[in-house]
Amino acid sequence: MRNFFRKRRAAGADEDFTSSGPMAGGSGGSGGGITGQPLTGQPFAGPAERPPVAMGGPPRLRTVPGTADALRPGTAPASRDPAGDEVELPRFTMPVNAGLRGPRGTAPALLTGMTPEMNGRLREAFTPTRPKQALNGLFIGRTAALKRIISAVEEERAHVILFGDRGRGKTSVANAIEQIATQAGYLALKLTCSAELSFEDSFRHLLRRIPSTYYRSGMDNPFAARRTFTSFNELLPEGTFSVTELNEVLAGIYGTHALLILDEYDRITDEDFRNKLAEMLKNLTDSSIAVTLLIVGVAENLDQLLGKHPSIQRSLVPVHLPLMTDKEIERLISAGAENAGIAFAPDVVRRIGDFVRGLPYYAQLLGLHAARSAVSRGSTTVERSDLGYAISRCLQEAERGIVDSYNRMLAGARRAELEDVLHAAALCPADEYGVFDPSELTAADGQPAFSDLDDLLTRLTAVDHGAVLAPVPEPGRFRYRFRNQMMRQYVLMRLAHERGTI
Structure with a gap:
């Protein structure tokens, strides 16, 4: 046994300990990830450079040039470019305990002139990547849409579909409806849809949040014998279930009205899900079950969301969310x-x-x-x-698809003309849904539209050239809109930036 430990200590003297730790380059370490390279990107030390290790004590870390500052708290790690010059790597501008998860913190702010408190206030004041969660002074506009949804639910007992292009604030409106309905005594439940969730998974998740206190017992209820349960999910059969079985469970709701909100429904690509939801909407419409659905999704028209089920449009009140004034x-x-x-x-x-x-x-x-x-x-x-x-x-930070479409559109001949027409289209007066009349296009100098406008518009709608614009057929004419509505803002910002007209 003593010989065994002598051999282990002797072997330990030959192990390589870099600044990444004793297991940094070994294939047997549980940490993994860094395989034998120091943080500076310098070549791995050869056998002759390995430092001796004190017998029986902790290993001494080999000092690698350029890593001292990289490992010191508050500094960015360093790397080296192909020329061998040290380059400071990017870093987060605000540590977590300096306000990333709250308006207050104890660590010093790393962004010049930005305190943790101010950083938190700005994040709460302007929320481009997060929908509004609360009905307060920061929730602006959308009064007409809110009134129409409330009227459909409260007065017509109709299901609602809220749709529109990205960036218009549909989820913020859905959150507002959820709070307004809850204040009125509705049982409002919201689910964010996902392509990975089946129809059964989605409604089990919703029913799991309906407590048994809302269960109606009585001889007219098929589940009257089930008295010991905590949520409506337990009333569903194991495994898959039919739409009829789901409706029978929902029929047991008593003492409230359930408003089930399916947000980001455009993520659903499973045709079985869509078929079952269409059947469910028809059954709920024909019955007196106290359940209303609010479906929210990205689409320019109902067909994009409902697909092959135009018949259920009669069961829905459509609310197309417009642009803000x-x-x-x-x-x-x-x-x-x-x-x-x-x-x-x-x-x-x-x-x-x-x-x-x-x-x-x-x-x-x-x-x-x-x-x-x-x-x-x-x-x-x-x-x-x-x-x-x-x-x-x-x-x-522009979406990659927008940038690619823009570059593809300008590739080839007539770049300057196409750019001018696209700029004119972005500046053109449009209705509340972003649709404009090509007869109102004017050149940058305010003169009438371009002589060969039809040819240029044809190219701007061609898939091979990015399909930046989409024609909107109307009786006797065509109007146009940007296929991706965010392209309009991108064009205006990019050309203003390039031409120095900000």
């Missing part, structure tokens, strides 16, 4: 600024409205980046220079 966009920016304790110069608010064209997502995104720029330079007023920074950030 200029006044609503102005109020949105002003409310966010007031909440954060800053101000936007009037011309900046106007320019934001010019760029976003009624899309609240981009209004929130430009507001957030511009406000951060102003605070980081020590000001509480957002100026044009801050808007320029915000637009640069938006262009850097």
Whole structure:
């Protein structure tokens, strides 16, 4: 046994211990990930460079040039470019305990001029990546849509489908309806759909949140004998179940009215799910079950969401969420600024409205980046220079599909003409859903539209050239809209950035 430990200690003297730890490069370590390379990217030390290890004590870490600063808290790790020069790697601008998960923290802020408190206030004031969760002063507009949904649910007992392009705030509206319904005594439950969830999984999840206290017992109820259960999910049979069985369970709801909200329904690609939901909607419409469905999804029309089931449109009240008005966009920016304790110069608010064209997502995104720029330079007023920074950030973070479509559209001949027509289309007056009349297109100098406009529009709608525009057929004419509504804002911001007209 003593010989065994002597051999182990002798073998340990030859092990390589780099700054990554004793198991950094070994295939047998449980950590894995880094395989034999120091943090600086320098070549792995050869046998002659291995340091001696003190017998019986902890291993001494080999000092690797350039890694001391990389491992010190508060500094960014270093790497080396092909020329051998040390390059500082990107890092998070705010540590977690400095406000990433809350408005207050104890660690110092790493972003120049940005305190943890202000960083938290800006995130709460402008929420481009998060829907509004609460009905407060930051929830702006959408009064008409809210009234129509409430009327359909309360007065007509009809199911509702809320749809529209991305970035219009559909989930924020759904969250608002959930809270308004709850305040009125409804049992409002929201589920975010996923392609991985089946019809059975989705409704089991919803029924699991309906407590047995809402169960109606009595001889007219097929589940009257089931008295010991905690949620309605337990009334469903094991495994798969039919729509009829689901409706029988829902028929047991008593003492409330259930509002089931299916958000992001456009993610559902399973035809079986859609078939069963269509059957469920028909059955619920024909019965007096106290359940109403609110379906929310990204689509330009009902057919994109309902697919092969146009017959169920008679069971639904469609609510097409429009773009916001200029006044609503102005109020949105002003409310966010007031909440954060800053101000936007009037011309900046106007320019934001010019760029976003009624899309609240981009209004929130430009507001957030511009406000951060102003605070980081020590000001509480957002100026044009801050808007320029915000637009640069938006262009850097633009959706890859939008950038690819734009570049494909301009590839080949007539690039300048196509760019001018696309710019004119982005500037053209449009209705509340982003549809415009090509007869109203004007060149940048305000002159009438281009002589060969039809040919240029044909190319802008061609799939081979990115299909940036989509024709909207109407009796006796064609109108157009951007196929991806966010392309309109991208075009305006990109050309303003390139032409220096921000």
